[in-house]
Amino acid sequence: xxxxxxxxxxxxxxxxxxxxxxxxxxxxxxxxxxxxxxxxxxxxxxxxxxxxxxxxxxxxxxxxxxxxxxxxxxxxxxxxxxxxxxxxxxxxxxxxxxxxxxxxxxxxxxxxxxxxxxxxxxxxxxxxxxxxxxxxxxxxxxxxxxxxxxxxxxxxxxxxxxxxxxxxxxxxxxxxxxxxxxxxxxxxxxxxxxxxxxxxxxxxxxxxxxxxxxxxxxxxxxxxxxxxxxxxxxxxxxxxxxxxxxxxxxxxxxxxxxxxxxxxxxxxxxxxxxxxxxxxxxxxxxxxxxxxxxxxxxxxxxxxxxxxxxxxxxxxxxxxxxxxxxxxxxxxxxxxxxxxxxxxxxxxxxxxxxxxxxxxxxxxxxxxxxxxxxxxxxxxxxxxxxxxxxxxxxxx
Amino acid sequence: xxxxxxxxxxxxxxxxxxxxxxxxxxxxxxxxxxxxxxxxxxxxxxxxxxxxxxxxxxxxxxxxxxxxxxxxxxxxxxxxxxxxxxxxxxxxxxxxxxxxxxxxxxxxxxxxxxxxxxxxxxxxxxxxxxxxxxxxxxxxxxxxxxxxxxxxxxxxxxxxxxxxxxxxxxxxxxxxxxxxxxxxxxxxxxxxxxxxxxxxxxxxxxxxxxxxxxxxxxxxxxxxxxxxxxxxxxxxxxxxxxxxxxxxxxxxxxxxxxxxxxxxxxxxxxxxxxxxxxxxxxxxxxxxxxxxxxxxxxxxxxxxxxxxxxxxxxxxxxxxxxxxxxxxxxxxxxxxxxxxxxxxxxxxxxxxxxxxxxxxxxxxxxxxxxx
Numbered sequence: 166x167x168x169x170x171x172x173x174x175x176x177x178x179x180x181x182x183x184x185x186x187x188x189x190x191x192x193x194x195x196x197x198x199x200x201x202x203x204x205x206x207x208x209x210x211x212x213x214x215x216x217x218x219x220x221x222x223x224x225x226x227x228x229x230x231x232x233x234x235x236x237x238x239x240x241x242x243x244x245x246x247x248x249x250x251x252x253x254x255x256x257x258x259x260x261x262x263x264x265x266x267x268x269x270x271x272x273x274x275x276x277x278x279x280x281x282x283x284x285x286x287x288x289x290x291x292x293x294x295x296x297x298x299x300x301x302x303x304x305x306x307x308x309x310x311x312x313x314x315x316x317x318x319x320x321x322x323x324x325x326x327x328x329x330x331x332x333x334x335x336x337x338x339x340x341x342x343x344x345x346x347x348x349x350x351x352x353x354x355x356x357x358x359x360x361x362x363x364x365x366x367x368x369x370x371x372x373x374x375x376x377x378x379x380x381x382x383x384x385x386x387x388x389x390x391x392x393x394x395x396x397x398x399x400x401x402x403x404x405x406x407x408x409x410x411x412x413x414x415x416x417x418x419x420x421x422x423x424x425x426x427x428x429x430x431x432x433x434x435x436x437x438x439x440x441x442x443x444x445x446x447x448x449x450x451x452x453x454x455x456x457x458x459x460x461x462x463x464x465x466x467x468x469x470x471x472x473x474x475x476x477x478x479x480x481x482x483x484x485x486x487x488x489x490x491x492x493x494x495x496x497x498x499x500x501x502x503x504x505x506x507x508x509x510x511x512x513x514x515x516x517x518x519x520x521x522x523x524x525x526x527x528x529x530x531x532x533x534x535x536x537x538x539x540x541x542x543x544x545x546x547x548x549x550x551x552x553x554x555x556x557x558x559x560x561x
Numbered sequence: 562x563x564x565x566x567x568x569x570x571x572x573x574x575x576x577x578x579x580x581x582x583x584x585x586x587x588x589x590x591x592x593x594x595x596x597x598x599x600x601x602x603x604x605x606x607x608x609x610x611x612x613x614x615x616x617x618x619x620x621x622x623x624x625x626x627x628x629x630x631x632x633x634x635x636x637x638x639x640x641x642x643x644x645x646x647x648x649x650x651x652x653x654x655x656x657x658x659x660x661x662x663x664x665x666x667x668x669x670x671x672x673x674x675x676x677x678x679x680x681x682x683x684x685x686x687x688x689x690x691x692x693x694x695x696x697x698x699x700x701x702x703x704x705x706x707x708x709x710x711x712x713x714x715x716x717x718x719x720x721x722x723x724x725x726x727x728x729x730x731x732x733x734x735x736x737x738x739x740x741x742x743x744x745x746x747x748x749x750x751x752x753x754x755x756x757x758x759x760x761x762x763x764x765x766x767x768x769x770x771x772x773x774x775x776x777x778x779x780x781x782x783x784x785x786x787x788x789x790x791x792x793x794x795x796x797x798x799x800x801x802x803x804x805x806x807x808x809x810x811x812x813x814x815x816x817x818x819x820x821x822x823x824x825x826x827x828x829x830x831x832x833x834x835x836x837x838x839x840x841x842x843x844x845x846x847x848x849x850x851x852x853x854x855x856x857x858x859x860x861x862x863x864x865x866x867x868x869x870x871x872x873x874x875x876x877x878x879x880x881x882x883x884x885x886x887x888x889x890x891x892x893x894x895x896x897x898x899x900x901x902x903x904x905x906x907x908x909x910x911x912x913x914x915x916x917x918x919x920x921x922x923x924x925x926x927x928x929x930x931x932x
Contacts, residue, residue: 188753188754191754191757192754192756192757194757195756195757195760196756199760206787209787209788209789209790210784210786210787212789212790213785213788213790214786216790283603283606284593284596284600285593285594285600285603286593286594287605287607287608287611288603288604288607289605291607291610291611297913298909300912300916301863301867301908301909301912301913301916302867302908302909302912303850303868303870303881303907303908304867304869304905305873305881305906306881306904306908309881309885309897310898310901310905311900313888313897314897314898314901344738378743381565402833425802437721453894453899499771499772500772502772502774502775503774503871505774505874506873506874513774513775513778514774516776517774517775517778521778522781526787527778527782527783528783528786531775531778531779531782532776534869535767535771535775535779538770538771538772539767539770539771540737540772541770542769542771543770
């Protein structure tokens with residue numbers, strides 16, 4: 166090897182062998198490559214949009230949408246409502262079905278999860294079969310089943326299924342009583358707030374007293390009585406300012422009350438039942454993660470089984486349960502986008518679907534939709550981090 | 562009665578048998594089902610649930626179901642499931658519109674795939690290394706050649722791919738091709754270089770924060786805008802790219818879980834031997850980390866396999882889509898429940914066996930690492 170070549174190799178190697186310099190070179194190369202790719206894609210997109218005569222930017226949000234979504238919880242008018250309004254409507258529909266779904270999935274999931282740990286053989290096995298079957302069938306098939314397989318085969322309006330005379334289920338959806346607020350109804354929510362605050366105060370006082378004197382006070386039942394009782398008393402005292410409008414069969418359809426679309430019912434059922442199977446597994450593993458010694462120690466101290474569960478097992482199990490539980494909530498919210506298959510007007514269906522189709526502004530629509538889910542997921546993970554810090558074991 | 566004398570040794574009488582109510586079937590029932598009043602109520606409730614669900618289901622699916630062959634829903638004379646429809650449309654449900662005379666190619670592809678996977682996973686089968694090399698480096702090209710054609714085989718356009726075959730193709734390519742990308746992302750997330758780490762974290766968290774549907778929308782409506790003029794990507798290819806990017810983020814998190822389980826001593830040992838970054842990871846850390854990550858990667862694969870049904874939304878007709886459109890066929894109106902039952906069974910068989918396998922693996926790996 167010639168001397169010149171050797172010197173050159175040594176010089177090149179020494180730069181490459183320097184860890185810091187190597188890091189800078191690699192990162193600069195990656196950053197430049199990524200930048201070049203971005204410029205390339207942006208340029209292509211601009212050329213393509215210009216060629217197809219598609220506008221860019223967010224002005225389309227102010228244009229009139231010109232279609233009527235089937236289900237709307239925000240005021241919507243066909244003639245004047247804009248694409249921005251459609252976005253809001255889709256967002257509200259997504260959040261509503263997710264929020265109610267989370268409540269039902271949590272209830273069902275905890276019941277099934279506890280049933281998985283039951284001493285009763287039949288209950289235990291039933292819960293296990295539920296979990297295994299539901300988790301291994303695609304959610305989309307379940308949504309289609311509830312919508313086309315169950316709700317479409319319900320009787321027509323005249324032969325509605327009647328529950329207690331208040332709830333009616335038929336092909337057009339679920340009909341139920343709606344509250345009518347008259348003047349002075351604000352006293353009831355006010356009483357509810359007062360009840361909650363009073364319950365918290367009582368709980369704090371009872372805890373302090375127990376710490377000081379060892380005397381117990383039934384804070385839970387008193388708090389419950391305050392939260393439920395005060396609004397009821399307020400309702401009676403103010404002469405029932407809230408009345409209920411009952412659905413009644415008049416002519417070809419129900420009048421009065423509230424109606425819920427079959428798409429909503431189907432999506433809600435499918436999401437709750439599907440997510441509950443995952444929550445059940447989380448609950449089961451959370452409870453099993455608390456070592457048996459904890460139960461034995463609590464019993465040795467003389468705690469009753471209910472108190473053992475409430476004061477010893479549950480707080481420790483929740484520490485294991487909550488992080489994966491929040492990620493299931495996030496999954497449920499993301500999965501609500503599958504409602505598009507049965508035309509539930511959620512964010513993906515009306516905004517990334519219909520508005521995108523009508524305006525052609527695919528980049529903006531898909532980007533906004535993704536951004537919404539990202540924000541939701543960041544909020545949920547921020548909550549999770551806060552909670553984890555709050556309950557983490559303080560060690561050493 | 563025998564007379565007891567001083568010389569009689571003390572011999573224990575044989576044990577009395579336990580009471581009849583404590584052993585055998587009765588004892589089991591008492592312990593597990595009727596130990597207390599609340600427990601008895603629960604048992605009765607469970608029995609009632611079983612009574613409401615099981616007999617009608619069995620009746621619908623088996624006893625009053627239609628098993629005979631036929632050409633339209635009129636041939637389904639019994640009021641249970643119309644398996645006749647599945648029989649009539651079995652080919653289309655499995656292969657989509659793949660030409661009937663070429664379906665052997667799909668069969669060969671998947672037989673090869675299952676053989677290679679079985680060779681890799683079943684204990685006691687020799688030559689693991691060669692199975693892996695075949696599966697990850699040779700098989701993808703063979704599969705592409707068999708399914709798509711060329712080099713002597715007639716070309717079959719991806720537009721006619723469909724049914725279960727499409728689910729399997731999407732899930733397998735998704736997982737196989739996203740594995741290297743996922744490993745790189747996981748390494749990037751733990752890298753000491755800030756820009757690399759930032760980019761990896763941003764990508765992983767972005768993808769995990771959005772639903773697969775939006776990624777598929779992006780693949781079907783936004784990707785074409787990104788391409789230079791005149792470049793036209795195959796629609797299925799765009800969907801596959803979307804799925805690969807999506808599952809790479811999840812695989813990255815699985816691999817990261819494995820990486821975190823590796824003790825620091827392994828890194829330090831590798832560095833002390835003078836191995837550079839890639840050799841340290843490739844020869845020491847990753848082989849151990851991936852072994853630990855296999856169960857969660859299998860779980861990701863199950864999730865991905867079920868998620869492949871979502872491609873109907875962007876117009877690719879896989880098994881669920883084929884079943885749905887079969888039930889909409891004028892000849893087979895009203896067979897949606899049969900169609901869904903069939904699809905559910907297919908997915909259940911695949912996913913349940915895979916999840917059992919991953920549980921088995923988890924147990925096996927757990928004991929291996931217990932100290």
